[in-house]
Amino acid sequence: MVTITGVIPRPTTYTGLWSWLTTVDHKRIGALYGFTAFFFFVVGGIEAGIMRLQLATSDASLVSADWFNAMFTMHGTTMVFMVIMPFGATFFNFLIPLMIGARDVAFPRLNAFSYWTFLFGALLMHAGFLIGQVPDAGWFSYANLTAAPYSTGQGLDFWALSLQVLGVASLAAGFNFVVTIINMRAPGMSLMRMPVFVWMTLVTSILLVLAFPIITVALIELTADRQFGANFFNTSAGGDPILWQHLFWLFGHPEVYILILPAMGVVSEIIPTFSRKPLFGYPVVVFSGIVIAIMSWAVWSHHMFTVGLGPIANSVFTITTMLIAVPTGVKIFNWIGTMWKGSIDLRTPMLMAIGFVALFIVGGLSGVSHAVSPSDFQQQDTYYIVAHIHYVLFGGAIFGIFAGIYYWYPKITGKMYHEVLGKAHFWLMFIGMNLTFFPMHYAGLNGMPRRIYTYAEGFGWEGMNLLATIGYFVIVISLLIFIHNFFRSIKKGEPAGHDPWDAPTLEWSISSPPPAYNFAKVPVVKGQDAYWITKREAAARGETVQGEPHVDPSTIHMPSPSYWPLITSFGVAWLAGGLLIDVGWDYIRFPVSFVGGLITVIGVIGWSNEPATAEHVEAEGHH
């Protein structure tokens, strides 16, 4: 067994393609997550565009009803699992070790495994397009629409098995970040001195770890029903389709907070920096995040008010749902309180963060309006719900993500982005977003159901839909400006220096971009807003703080690159993909899938026999 390590020589290169395939550096993995997430953001955006063009006028015939179903299913699935979650992972990866004063995450190879498994899962999901088997039962795929007799073809099998693979990736990342944050903080970094973003990452990771097993079980049951003839959601055998809804939303509501809490963390870093004030009520913001996470387990049935759970269940979930708005509202007041009498600098990250707060308030208010179950009976399955989810996920999560991208762009690339282009991006996206999604409130209250592929003339929906489609193109233009700004500034941007914003957190104390080892000397943390304290103390002595000087990297003990995460991820994806082989003869898929399992096992054995740091590196380090 030990000899298996010798089969493949350890990768030694730190440049070129292979260095990216075998990297265990959290910053490089963060970059991989970011580019992949943006790629799928474009894919999901194109799907949205097809829907918006189809709905721009009444009785349009751009796509068939079947393709429209596939589009809204893949748009939702992509944006949730392949865009917002991995964008969260981008920030976790790049920032968490830097913010807590660590040299890497607790399990660098597990981190690489998370990324590759995510990538392969996403590719597997989209492989269905190549053979025309696209999931088409909505992003929450209600039973028993998903049962084999009603969803013929393999679309739902691609959906279920790819989501399992994506779940493995998310769980591995969740485990990694819980351990990293609990166990790898620099001396002095007590829990209540951690930046709010680190707190929100911890809370999000715990939610991930606890919520994903539930969707795993739900997907196992769905797959068992579809592929092995089980009866979980089979009504003719006594099965209850409502069980799927309970399992899905028991996962799905914590998932909503998995999507939004990282953005809240990002905003909680940006607003203090650009208001030149510490975050107002830091402990309250932290505990609000924790309370949101706990309460997110007690609100799932508000997605199911019209199912007929009865007046007691509906009343209970109405109350819990209204209660969860309280800690969210508290956070909003804290952000406003931070800006109050601050010396506000309206740079692009700050504009995006304020945009987040404003739009999230709108989404939160419409959310409270359908927390009231009698009112929700009017809104269920209308465009009002579509408007709500886009105010919290586009206005919320996506604005938070872009705020973070602009804020940390100088740190990640070492260059400044173009401020005017950044502001143009913000204003166009802000206007386009409201143009697209605000009219949907009216369309929904006027009775326009969601998920319809076209509508007849005369319902009065045409104007609202046309506005929404125009808004979509405004958003597209804003994103083109962003892409141009991003690549232009990497080449032509001004050097950013190590601390362009005079920011409070540790990542700004090291050079931009950070060296592979992050901190030459592990920092000692003396309080909240650690780097502000350092700079204030230096100023009192009449000094200015310089970025940390570079040291010879070979003197620092760092994890070495490895092939095994990539191989193991490949095995996991093959294991799932093998079950999707449909050549008419059923017994080919199990052996093929078994080979995937074998690759996974070999990967795990090779992995566990390989020391985290290769010997030659260690030997050099001791010279």
Added chain:
Amino acid sequence: MAHVDTTHAPPEHEAAAHPPAHEEETTTGINHRKLLMWVFLGSDCLFFGSLIATYMVYRGQSIVGPYPADIIDVPITTVSTFVLLMSSFAMVMAVAAARNGNQKRLVQWLVFTIILGAGFIGFQVYEFNLFRVEGLRYETNLFSSTFFTLTGFHGAHVTLGLFWLVCLTIIAARNPAGRPSGLDVDIAGLYWHFVDIVWIVIFTLLYLIGGFDAGPDAGHAAMQGWQWITGIFT
């Protein structure tokens, strides 16, 4: 660090080439890998919790037989449960041996744990096969789908644990000089005990309580109790 000629490396040299990873300093003092295992077990609670919830929701809801009372054999599963619990005892002894650095004892207790664990899996294979012969297939009814899924995933967990223990045993047998470390065995032990505890819950709910359900209207006291409670309010 000594350079080792890996082409002819006997086991002793390999132990030198891969020294037990020096314990990293951590904020909490708990080793990273051990903390990872605790977080994983927390996650796995929700996994089994969801499967058990599915079983309990569908308890007594099957339309066609065989029903649990027709087929569940509580005495024989009591024996296999005892075997699995004894394997946890053997695992405790293995962890103690590893902590004391007693390599010989470690191998002995690991082998004992593996035999007992494999015995449990043997019982399960026998049980599944018997059920199949008696007409309870995966697709037969709600009881069969929920039962086989829950106990099957538990069996898969035990099998994975066995694979892990076999790897540890091979390493321990080939390295008299102290691999695997006490921590390595400790972490495997956490997993093994967790899987045992899950079985205690499964045995109680599926065999001792649910094993006597006969027919669609039997049992479901929990649902009747719930209806009584909700009846007060409506």
